Amino acid sequence: MYEKLAKYAGLLPLVAVFVYLFGYVMLNAYLNNFGITENVALDERILSLGILYLVIIAPIILVCFATFKFGDYRNVNQSTYPELIDNLHDAFGYSLLYALSLGALLLKTAMDNSTIVVLGILAVAAIINKVPMKSTVRMYLKGAFMISSFFIYVTIGISGVVSPKTWFYLVVFMAFLTCIGLRIFNKEGTTYQASRIAIVVTTLLALASTVGANLIGHIPAQYGGEKRDKIVYFLDMTAVDKLKRTQLKPYIEKDNSVTMQSVYQNSDRIYFLTPNQYVLSIPKSFVESEQVKVPKYNYVDR
Incomplete structure (x- = not known):
């Protein structure tokens, strides 16, 4: 044995x-x-x-x-x-x-x-x-x-x-x-x-x-795959002006956030998929914080 x-x-x-x-x-x-x-x-x-x-x-x-x-x-x-x-x-x-x-x-x-x-x-x-x-x-x-x-x-x-x-x-x-x-x-x-x-x-x-x-x-x-929920990225104030001069401009909200489907990220950059199916990337230093969007549930008292 x-x-x-x-x-x-x-x-x-x-x-x-x-x-x-x-x-x-x-x-x-x-x-x-x-x-x-x-x-x-x-x-x-x-x-x-x-x-x-x-x-x-x-x-x-x-x-x-x-x-x-x-x-x-x-x-x-x-x-x-x-x-x-x-x-x-x-x-x-x-x-x-x-x-x-x-x-x-x-x-x-x-x-x-x-x-x-x-x-x-x-x-x-x-x-x-x-x-x-x-x-x-x-x-x-x-x-x-x-x-x-x-x-x-x-x-x-x-x-x-x-x-x-x-x-x-x-x-x-x-x-x-x-x-x-x-x-x-x-x-x-x-x-x-x-x-x-x-x-x-x-x-x-x-x-x-x-x-x-x-x-x-x-x-x-x-389960080990790469499918993730959409993520809300809150951008650094100094980075917003730079990003507004890029293809990312239409997706930047008033609170300086963007909501995207995460594709990949490493120690330097974040890659995500835009609603029109383009892959964009930004330096990781441009992001102050991020938040996963959780689906809302309606609870009914019985």
């Missing part, structure tokens, strides 16, 4: 490196959406974004690879196909359930077209699992459905408005199918193993970039 713990503890530095790498890629992809070029190598957000990425991806990868521990699939062949397909089909269902639950938590939006498609795919997967049929037919049907479900989702789920949830489910599909492909086509040899590791890392970085560019701006900050 202690040997296993020591073995896994030795992987922690490697995990930390990947958490940083994923977070760095995500933050850069997010900022590139707004045309912001900053050196974010030491930004504290990198850690939270890297952890958020692991929360999204890690369970999908673990449930896929754990499937191969349910049986002896070191050498995938015709005799191991039926049990392997059954286990992968179950793992596919668990992955979709996880994605639906996590998507509802992180992206609190109304049910869109992509969510309906994923629910439909999950329902068909459950039907295939329960309807009586020959084992051979069931095996081929499950295998074909797992692969075709991705194309069904891409065809129908992305045919309408591409929402944050659309990207979220697409990332889940890509992570699961990549794991299946890499694990089934298993071969011996140092060269093959090295190439497989390279493919895994490249795929995870590509998915991290996708999450950063299309998702973290819609995930609330309390």
